[in-house]
Amino acid sequence: MKKFVDAPFLPTEVEIEQITEDSAKISAFPFESGYAITLAHPLRRLLMSSSVGYAPIAVKVEGAKHEFDSIRGMLEDIAIFIINLKELRFKIKGEEEQLEIEYSFSNAQEIKASALENDDVEIINGDHHLATINSDCTLNFSIIIQKGIGYVPSEDLRDLIPADFIPVDAFFTPVKKVTYDIEKILVEDNPNYEKAVFTVVTDGQISPIDAFKEAITTMYSQMSVFNKVFDLSEVKMVEATSSDSSIDLKDLIVKIEELNLSARSFNSLDRAGIKFVGDLALMSEVEVKSIKNLGKKSLEEISDKFAEIGYPIDGSLDEDTASALRKKLEQLKA
Incomplete structure (x- = not known):
């Protein structure tokens, strides 16, 4: 017997x-029928375009003025050298x-x-040949290595590197291949539910x-971005079964500088304007994680400091505690 539903299956x-x-x-x-591909397609695009990687963006070879030059005693000309360089990970x-x-390299050798x-x-x-x-x-040369996402052609790099360097097409994306399959799966008596299966291959x-x-x-x-229009904090996906009443506001109005973090x-x-623990x-x-220049090690350090005071990053604050904290921080910053 079919039954009516008022929300998609989670x-x-x-x-x-x-x-x-x-x-x-x-x-x-x-997933409900049709929901798996709705999720899978944008995730695949994000995996291919937004994963962070490292790539050489410029090279300077002593004795070479441009990419069509050559170096005495090197088998490859500069153009081939740059092609080999672009493939380094x-x-x-x-x-x-x-x-x-x-x-700097000298003496007869294959440089890997x-x-x-x-x-x-x-x-x-x-093992890649250079x-x-x-x-x-x-052979004396310098390489500029950059952290980034996606692909940036050499033409777009000329204004971002020193004038004596040759720009190199930057392939930042560390994800080599992403595929997904949508399979049918049985839930109770309904065979129309779906399973999203991603296969992800990276370059290491x-x-x-x-x-x-x-x-x-x-x-x-x-x-x-929709937080600016909708108060998503009021959207409750799962009803909480218990509340943590151990959070003390005194721990959350401590200044960041008192955590003894690395410089x-x-x-x-x-620089992000975060002055108190409560801001975080x-x-x-x-x-x-979106705070500019906050790397993985810095995030781990901050998480450890929060654990010391008994409060994990992204811990859930009930609305009353959050409201009281906001008011207290406003007073301290006034």
């Missing part, structure tokens, strides 16, 4: 299958968004990508699971 299950280190399957189900070890690194790894950068595809030089050659700069998490975070952050973390928060407590996790 999917409840997620399955993760790690195929290899750089590939995984993520499945979510059960870097990963900056620290929290810097841009690095300029100098390299692994030779470029140092204390500042990790090379993902170490250049071949003979005993008469000394990021795990496929982390890339998927980033895409979800990006989707949420893009949707947050990088403190400066990121300070009122933000969603997506909003915290």
Whole structure:
């Protein structure tokens, strides 16, 4: 017997299958008919376009004036050298968004990508060929490595790099391939529910699971623009079964500077106008992650500090506590 419903079915299950280190399957189900593809298509686009990666954006080769030049004693001309360089997959070890690194090679040898790894950068595809030089050659060059998303052609980089560098097409996206399948799944007696199965393959700069998490975070952050029109805090997806009454406002009106954060973390928060712990407590996790120049290590440091005072980032504040906190912060900032 069919029955009327007044809301779409909410999917409840997620399955993760790690195929290899750089590939995984993520499945979510059960969806109402038509809902799985509604979710899957934009997520695939976000995975391909919004995942953060690292790429060389410019190179300077001693003795070469332009990309059509050549270097004595190097088998490849500069154009081929740049093509090989574009295929290198870097990963900056620290929290810097841009690095300029100098390299020098001499004596007859084949230079592979692994030779470029140092204390500042990790090379993902170490076996990749870069250049071949003979005993008469000394190859000195500098690379600018940048953190970014998507693809940026070299023409758009000319005004962003030093004049003596040659711009390089930047392929930031660490996701190599994303596919999805929509499968039918049985729920009770209804065979028309759906299962969305994503297959994600990355180049090793990021795990496929982390890339998927980033895409979800990006989707949420893009949707947050509607917070300006609708008070989404009033939308309750699941009724709370209990409330945490242990939150003390005294912990939330502590100044950020009293948390003894690293200079990088403190400066990121300070530039964003965040002066008190309560400012962060009122933000969603997506909003915290969107703070400019707040890297992964800084976020982990802040999370640890919040855990010390017994309050996790993105913990749920009931409306009365949130309202009281806002009023108190307004008074302190007045």
